[in-house]
Amino acid sequence: MAILTQEEAKKIIDKVLSYAKADETQVVISGGRTGNIRYARNNVSTSGETNEIGLNITSVYGKKSGSSSINELDDESLRKAVARAEEIAMLAPENPEYMPMLGPQTFPNSKTFASPTDAITPDQRAQIAADSLNPSGAANLSAAGYLEDFSGFSAMGNSKGMFGYNKRTSVDFSVTVRTEDGTGSGYAIRDFNDVSLLNSKEVTSIAMQKAQASVNAQAIEPGKYTVILEPTAAGDLLGLLTRSLDARSADEGRSFLSKKGGGTRVGEKFFDERVNIFSDPDHPQIPGAPWDNEGFPQKPVSWIEKGVVKNMFYSRYWAEKQGVQPTGRPSGVIMEGGDQSLADLIKSTERGILVTRFWYIRGVDPQTLLFTGLTRDGTFYIENGQIKFPVKNFRFNESPIIMLNNIEALGRQQRVGGDMIPAMKIRDFTFTSLSDAV
Amino acid sequence: MKRRDFIHLSGLGLGALATSGLVMMGNPVSAETLLQPGIDVAAKKLLADTALNAAKAKGATYTDVRIGRYLQQFLFTREKNVQNITNGESFGVGIRVIANGTWGFSATSDVTPDGIKKCAETAVAIAKANSKLQTEPVELAPVKGHGEVSWKTPIEKNALAVPVKEKIDLLLGVNNAAMDNGAAFVNSALFMINEQKYFASTDGSYIDQDIHRIWPNFTVTAVNKTSGGFRSRQALSAPMGMGYEYLDGLEKDKAMNPAGFNSYKNTYDMLEDAVNASKHAKEKLTAKSVVPGKYDLVLDPDHLGLTIHESVGHPLELDRVLGYEANYAGTSFATLDKWRSGDFKYGSDKVNIVADKIQPLSLGNTGYDDEGVKCKEWDLIKNGVLVNYQAIRDQAKIINEPESHGCCFADNWSSVQFQRMPNVSLKPGTEKLSVAEMVKNVEKGIYILGRGSYSIDQQRYNFQFGGQLFYEIKNGEITNMLEDVAYQSNTQEFWNSCSQICDKDDYKFFGSFFDGKGQPSQSSAVSHGSSTTRFDGVNVINTGRNI
Numbered sequence: 001m002a003i004l005t006q007e008e009a010k011k012i013i014d015k016v017l018s019y020a021k022a023d024e025t026q027v028v029i030s031g032g033r034t035g036n037i038r039y040a041r042n043n044v045s046t047s048g049e050t051n052e053i054g055l056n057i058t059s060v061y062g063k064k065s066g067s068s069s070i071n072e073l074d075d076e077s078l079r080k081a082v083a084r085a086e087e088i089a090m091l092a093p094e095n096p097e098y099m100p101m102l103g104p105q106t107f108p109n110s111k112t113f114a115s116p117t118d119a120i121t122p123d124q125r126a127q128i129a130a131d132s133l134n135p136s137g138a139a140n141l142s143a144a145g146y147l148e149d150f151s152g153f154s155a156m157g158n159s160k161g162m163f164g165y166n167k168r169t170s171v172d173f174s175v176t177v178r179t180e181d182g183t184g185s186g187y188a189i190r191d192f193n194d195v196s197l198l199n200s201k202e203v204t205s206i207a208m209q210k211a212q213a214s215v216n217a218q219a220i221e222p223g224k225y226t227v228i229l230e231p232t233a234a235g236d237l238l239g240l241l242t243r244s245l246d247a248r249s250a251d252e253g254r255s256f257l258s259k260k261g262g263g264t265r266v267g268e269k270f271f272d273e274r275v276n277i278f279s280d281p282d283h284p285q286i287p288g289a290p291w292d293n294e295g296f297p298q299k300p301v302s303w304i305e306k307g308v309v310k311n312m313f314y315s316r317y318w319a320e321k322q323g324v325q326p327t328g329r330p331s332g333v334i335m336e337g338g339d340q341s342l343a344d345l346i347k348s349t350e351r352g353i354l355v356t357r358f359w360y361i362r363g364v365d366p367q368t369l370l371f372t373g374l375t376r377d378g379t380f381y382i383e384n385g386q387i388k389f390p391v392k393n394f395r396f397n398e399s400p401i402i403m404l405n406n407i408e409a410l411g412r413q414q415r416v417g418g419d420m421i422p423a424m425k426i427r428d429f430t431f432t433s434l435s436d437a438v
Numbered sequence: 439m440k441r442r443d444f445i446h447l448s449g450l451g452l453g454a455l456a457t458s459g460l461v462m463m464g465n466p467v468s469a470e471t472l473l474q475p476g477i478d479v480a481a482k483k484l485l486a487d488t489a490l491n492a493a494k495a496k497g498a499t500y501t502d503v504r505i506g507r508y509l510q511q512f513l514f515t516r517e518k519n520v521q522n523i524t525n526g527e528s529f530g531v532g533i534r535v536i537a538n539g540t541w542g543f544s545a546t547s548d549v550t551p552d553g554i555k556k557c558a559e560t561a562v563a564i565a566k567a568n569s570k571l572q573t574e575p576v577e578l579a580p581v582k583g584h585g586e587v588s589w590k591t592p593i594e595k596n597a598l599a600v601p602v603k604e605k606i607d608l609l610l611g612v613n614n615a616a617m618d619n620g621a622a623f624v625n626s627a628l629f630m631i632n633e634q635k636y637f638a639s640t641d642g643s644y645i646d647q648d649i650h651r652i653w654p655n656f657t658v659t660a661v662n663k664t665s666g667g668f669r670s671r672q673a674l675s676a677p678m679g680m681g682y683e684y685l686d687g688l689e690k691d692k693a694m695n696p697a698g699f700n701s702y703k704n705t706y707d708m709l710e711d712a713v714n715a716s717k718h719a720k721e722k723l724t725a726k727s728v729v730p731g732k733y734d735l736v737l738d739p740d741h742l743g744l745t746i747h748e749s750v751g752h753p754l755e756l757d758r759v760l761g762y763e764a765n766y767a768g769t770s771f772a773t774l775d776k777w778r779s780g781d782f783k784y785g786s787d788k789v790n791i792v793a794d795k796i797q798p799l800s801l802g803n804t805g806y807d808d809e810g811v812k813c814k815e816w817d818l819i820k821n822g823v824l825v826n827y828q829a830i831r832d833q834a835k836i837i838n839e840p841e842s843h844g845c846c847f848a849d850n851w852s853s854v855q856f857q858r859m860p861n862v863s864l865k866p867g868t869e870k871l872s873v874a875e876m877v878k879n880v881e882k883g884i885y886i887l888g889r890g891s892y893s894i895d896q897q898r899y900n901f902q903f904g905g906q907l908f909y910e911i912k913n914g915e916i917t918n919m920l921e922d923v924a925y926q927s928n929t930q931e932f933w934n935s936c937s938q939i940c941d942k943d944d945y946k947f948f949g950s951f952f953d954g955k956g957q958p959s960q961s962s963a964v965s966h967g968s969s970t971t972r973f974d975g976v977n978v979i980n981t982g983r984n985i
Contacts, residue, residue, distance in 0.1 A: 038957055040762045044571045046854060047564070048543065056466075069465040071547065088468055093520045093606065122567070144764035146957040176765040182773075187765075252623065253661040253668055256985065260666035359768075362893040364904060364924060367668060368983040372902050372924070374895045376768075395893075395900055395926065401985045432979060433926050435900035436771070 002031040002051040002152065003118075006165040009155035012055070012073055017159055019082040022059035022089060024101045025159045029055045029073075032152015032168075037125040040144035042137045044129060049122065059085040063098040066090070099294075099316040104161045107290035107297045108281055110168075114194030117169035118151040124195075125149070128173070132204040136177050141211055143204060145175035149195060156295065166290050171195045176377060177207040178438075179215055184390075185438050186210025187357055187377035189232060191417060193287060210356060210378035217390040219434055220381060226352035226408065227429040228345050228382070233375075234424045235416035236358040240371055241400040242277060242333050242419075245303060247312035251322065256369050256401065257309065264312070271307040271404040278302045279330030285415050292328025301327060307404075337422025338410040345411050345425050347385040352425070354380040354387060358396070369399045374435055393438075394431035403429065464508060464528025472525055472598045476507040476634050477549075479646050483586070486638035488551045489533050492558035494640070498535035498542075498565070500578065501558070502639035502809060505531050505549065506851035509632040511598055515609045516625045517617065523602060530851040533558045537565035539575025541832075545852040579834035579842050581811050583642025589805025591650040592798065593681030597630040600682045608685065612712045616658045619716035622668075626656035626712075629677070629951060631963075635808075643810040651801055651963055652684050653677030653951045654708050660719035669722035669921075671715040672906055674740050674888055675706045677949035677963060679803045693944075696877045696885060696916050697909045701738065703946045704799055718907060718919075725919040728908070730980045734883035734937075735925060735973045736876055741886045741905050742864070743948020743966035749929040750784075750791055751862040751966070753898035754818055755955075756827040756837065766957050768896025771929065772824060777837070782824040785933030790865040791819040793828055795844060800965035801949050802861035809855060811844035818862065822934070830857045849960040856956060863967035867939035873970045876938055883911035884923060884978065889948070891924065902926045904981070922982035932973060940969035 004012070013027045031053030038046045056069045059082070066088030070081045128147050136143035149171045157163040174189040186207040192198055229237070250257035250264040257265050281288030281298035288298050294316050302310050311327055319326035346354065356378030364370040375393045382388065403426050411423030477485075486503045493501040508528040514521040530547040531554055542565025546557040597605075609626040616624040633649040654675050661668045678684050687707025692700040699714045700707070737745065752758065753770040761769055776782040785791075794815035795802040804813050809831055817825050829837055830846040848855035877885065888906025895901070908920040927935075947965045954961055 036958060040764055041760070043573060044568055045762060046541075046543070047568065048854075050545075050852070054465075067466045071465070084468065088466075091468075092523065095521070096519055097521075126571075142761065142764075144761065146765055148958065174765060178761070178764060178769075182769070185764075253663050253666070254623065254659055258666055258668070260664065262663050359896055360893045362891045364891045364981045365922070365983065366670075368985045370981055370983050372891065372893045374893070374900065376896055393895060393900075395895075395902060397902075397979070397981065399983060399985060402983070433900060433902075433977075435895040436928070437768070437895035437897035437899050 002033055002053045003167065004029065004031065004153060004155070006155070009153070009165055010157070010163060013155060013157035013163065016057060016078050016082060017157065019079050020059065020159060022061055022086050024060040026058045026101055026156065027055065027158070028154065028156045030152065030154040032150055034148065034150050035120060035125060036146065036148045037129050038146045039129050039133060042133055042142055047125065055081065057081050057085040059089040060098070061089050063094040063096065064089050064092045065095065065098060066092050097317045099320070101158045101160050102162050102295050105164065105295070105297050107164045110166050110281070110290045111287035112169065112193055112289060113167040114169045116194055116196040117149055117171055120149050120195055128198065128200045131201040132175050135201060136204060136208055139208060140180055141208055142178045142180060143175055145173070147171070147173045162295065164291055168289070169193050171198055173198055173200060173203060175204050175207050177204065177211040179211055183438060184211045184215035185377045186214060191415060213380070214378050214390040217392045219392045222394055222431040222433050224428040224430055226349060226425065226427045228342070228349065228352055228354045229424045229426065230342065230356055231414035231416050231421040231423050232357045233355040235419055235421040236361060237371070237400045237403060238335060238421060239419065240361070241369065242303065244369060245312045247314045248318045250312060256367065257312065266309050266312060269308045270401060271304065272407040273307040274407055274410055275304050275307045275404050276336040277304040277333055279333050281331065283334060283420065286332040286334070286418055286420055288331040294326065294328055296326060296328050298331065301330060303333065332418040334420040335422055337413040340409060340411045342411060342423050345409055345423055346382055346387060348409070349382045349385060349425065352382045353391065354382055364397065369401050370397060371399065372397045393435040395433045395435060396430060397432045398430045464510070464526040467525050467527045469511065469525050469602050471527060472509045472511060472632070476529070482636040482646070483638070483644055485549065485551065485554055486636065486644065489531065489554045489558045490638060490640055492555040493533065493535045493562055496559050496562040498537045498562050500536040500640055501533065502637065503531060503533050504808060504848065504851055505636040507634040508850055509598065509634070511630045513605055513609060513628045515606065515613060517613055517623065518610065520606055528850060531557060532848065532851045532854065533561045534854060535561045535565050536576050537562045538569035540565045540569035540572045541576055542568065543854040576832050577835055578831040579839065581641050581831065581842065584645060584806070584810065584812065585642065586644045588646040590648040591679055591803065593650050593683070595682040596650065597652050597682040598632055608708065612656060612708050615709050616712040616716045619713050620660065620720050621658045621716040622661040623659040624656060629653040637806065637808065637810050639810045641810060645806045645810060647805055649804060650681055651677060651679055651951070652681065654685060654706060656712060656715070658712065658715040658719050660716070660723055662723050667723050669719050671719040671722065672888060673708070673715065674701065674711055674906065675708065676740065676947045677801060677951040678799055678947065679801045680799055695738065696874050697887070697907065701740065721919050722921055725921040727982050728920045728923045728978060728980050730978055732975045733978045734880050735976050736880060736883055736885045736911065737971050737973065738887040739946045739968045739970060740888050740948055742968045742971055744889050744892055745903055746862055746864055746966045746968060747950055747964070748892060748894045749898060749901055749932065750818065751859045751964070753929070754827050755857055755859060756829045756833045757857045759827060760836070763955070767955060771897045771899050777824050777827070783822050783934060784819045784824045784930060785822040786936045787822045788867065788939055789819055789822045789933050789936050791862060792816065792865060793818050793843065793860045793862050795860045797861055797863070797965070797967060800861045800947055800967070801963040802965055807844040807846045808848050809842070809846040811842045811846065813844040816843055828857060828860060833857065847962050849962060853960050858955065858962045859953065859964050861965045861967065864939065864971065866942040866945045866969040869941065871938065871940045873940055873944055876940055876970060876972055877911055877916065878914040880911045880972070881913055884920060885909040885911055885916060899928050901929065922980045923978060924981050925976050925978050927976055932976065935973045935975060936971060937974045938972040940971070942969065944969040
């Protein structure tokens with residue numbers, strides 16, 4: 001079994017630490033089971049299951065560190081791995097940015113584990129696929145989808161007395177449904193910690209509906225349009241902004257948050273005042289990991305409040321250099337939304353475009369956070385509060401900074417890739433060309 | 439570590455990659471371990487036969503087994519500091535079978551006769567379970583057994599054998615040179631990979647291969663704190679199927695380009711390029727912003743390679759064309775009916791594009807693919823007409839090919855092999871033509887070098903590409919540097935606007951070291967050869983914005 005209990009993990013970590021001779025030693029054990037099933041053209045193409053467990057040791061002498069990793073947890077293997085990490089550390093160059101390991105921490109109780117996902121069987125995976133394949137096949141549509149589930153644990157401890165343990169499950173499901181003649185395509189995606197919340201039939205029915213409704217898309221002129229971004233599309237663009245809130249880049253003068261003449265633009269009003277973005281490891285729908293990438297307990301942080309950038313990510317090294325508290329990257333962000341449903345947002349739109357998702361988004365200019373990409377799998381023209389007809393896909397060139405300044409309305413939130421994202425109605429969104437892709 | 443995270447990250451800057459903690463594949467080991475030999479060929483043959491026999495006993499009609507030792511060393515530095523050194527080793531066995539006409543795959547790190555036997559049995563069990571959902575049995579194009587053979591990347595210096603200190607000194611030297619020439623920041627990295635792969639199949643092949651790849655890279659950034667502006671320039675190196683000799687930077691491999699600095703062919707002068715990069719990054723800060731409109735583009739091979747990759751390489755993957763990648767990368771505009779028509783004009787008459795896995799020094803250069811097919815070269819586009827796709831053994835019959843093209847690949851022993859892009863290259867022009875002569879005939883154009891922002895739709899019609907360096911051409915002369923340039927076009931329209939290709943003297947490789955495909959995503963490496971090429975009347979947009 002690849003999942004160790006807290007006691008089992010602690011015992012092994014303590015054993016490793018007892019073998020260690022370095023100035024500082026950190027041990028991480030993690031493991032779990034990953035399962036998947038993939039289908040296309042209404043057939044299962046691949047499926048598999050992997051069980052893995054691994055133990056990683058980092059040994060540090062002064063500012064020189066070395067790592068080793070093993071998959072066997074017997075005493076002999078543990079001893080050898082410690083010796084190897086120490087040997088590598090002694091030969092390593094000094095890292096002037098090395099930060100000493102943290103002492104004991106109090107981690108929040110994480111709610112990332114759901115037993116139904118842990119108990120998933122190959123038959124259940126096949127059933128999730130069948131619930132997607134059967135209705136689309138029956139409707140003469142072609143479904144291609146992918147399910148990946150994970151159940152595992154992570155434990156870490158160090159020679160300064162820190163210890164943490166967490167169990168986590170996740171399930172990611174996506175499906176693309178196409179008409180047999182390839183003139184219509186629809187997509188839907190969901191992610192959860194608990195697989196019992198996933199209804200692949202329902203998710204597939206959304207993709208089927210979009211596939212059928214997108215047949216014979218018409219070409220309309222590219223330009224600036226009011227767009228309604230479904231949460232998946234909105235999340236595609238929002239993540240580009242929330243991942244760019246790095247303090248060091250801003251201080252170094254190479255970020256959109258860098259100020260002319262030096263310094264940063266934290267505290268300035270950048271966006272519409274309805275923009276409130278925060279992280280909260282206790283959020284019931286996107287429970288966070290107990291610690292961040294540097295081992296600090298995750299805590300609630302307000303990143304953007306009423307359109308003002310409040311906080312940036314500070315690594316421990318950069319925080320110390322700047323004399324501030326470190327703020328790690330969150331495991332998920334929450335953007336506040338509104339009460340309106342997608343239907344409400346459409347109803348109040350005189351002329352606009354409904355976007356299901358974006359695709360192949362690439363940075364164009366880091367100075368302005370300008371990105372390009374395309375709409376995909378369900379793009380529709382709205383007139384006088386109604387969806388009138390499907391339209392050909394567009395290429396956009398837009399910055400999430402401009403997007404969050406042009407908010408018309410925010411809709412209800414949905415979990416998208418571990419974040420909570422509202423549907424958004426945005427004015428003057430820039431489409432620069434048309435694509436024939438379906 | 440999840441491999442898909444790694445692939446995702448490889449699209450980020452080098453700095454983010456270095457500190458992500460996700461750059462390791464396999465277990466961390468010492469640099470010395472990377473030089474130790476793996477188990478010998480005779481032992482591998484015994485283990486492989488164990489798998490073949492165990493699968494057959496359970497009812498498999500075909501089996502292949504891959505015993506793989508995948509080694510990597512990645513070095514990352516910024517300014518005066520070493521950020522990360524990773525030495526990774528991943529060792530195990532992947533077994534693929536056909537039972538009841540259906541594929542089954544299983545992999546294990548337990549490389550013992552017992553572990554392998556169990557793994558083979560699991561693969562057969564999975565095949566049998568999946569066969570209940572199968573509507574069409576797998577049919578493999580025939581392949582001749584090769585007996586016991588071996589193949590090795592023809593390297594001069596094993597990069598993993600070069601002391602780490604020497605390599606770090608090179609990178610820190612590069613950083614110093616960049617900083618001395620006015621860069622505010624510089625990240626540099628060296629990626630080295632060695633795949634020791636043993637393949638055996640029930641067709642009677644026992645193939646031992648030793649494959650090497652290398653990629654030096656850097657990003658230099660210049661900052662103007664007064665204006666709040668910053669600009670970067672990446673290395674103009676190419677990842678190659680070579681050893682450390684790629685870094686020799688021989689004079690014979692340098693050529694002065696029309697913009698007045700050296701481009702590099704089969705070896706690379708990293709130090710010289712870093713000095714140039716600093717100057718370029720500073721120049722970018724004040725370069726003229728492009729006036730949007732139609733321009734004739736003169737595309738350097740360092741840039742054109744990615745355009746070939748995205749607009750020809752991917753759309754001609756047969757699994758995409760058939761719909762197997764519909765839920766992720768997408769499908770393709772290059773449908774079977776277009777190919778069957780025999781006259782689909784993908785490009786102008788000058789466009790001849792070949793696929794291969796045999797060009798010396800290229801990333802795709804391999805003796806045999808991951809299902810035991812001997813590698814070769816074949817035409818994809820001939821005189822502008824679409825003539826073929828990229829197909830593996832279970833796809834060959836769909837396009838009436840008597841044999842596989844030999845482009846099946848798995849990125850690890852634990853990954854199942856599938857169709858991957860071979861090298862896809864544009865043949866040089868047959869008439870004598872230098873880049874300088876090409877530029878001389880352009881009235882209103884832009885000369886573009888290096889890999890920049892790139893985005894293309896899921897059927898590969900509409901694309902937008904940027905670059906590292908842009909130079910304005912007016913009446914046959916390069917006049918000044920440009921910024922905020924991207925070109926937007928449609929694949930077929932673009933390739934049909936191809937009007938001139940420089941001759942073979944200008945031919946060189948571009949490469950993609952971490953190309954992602956599939957779910958779960960796998961990474962592969964591929965080269966694209968070309969000579970500088972001219973495309974007429976392409977739509978150029980201005981990407982500058984005020985925020």
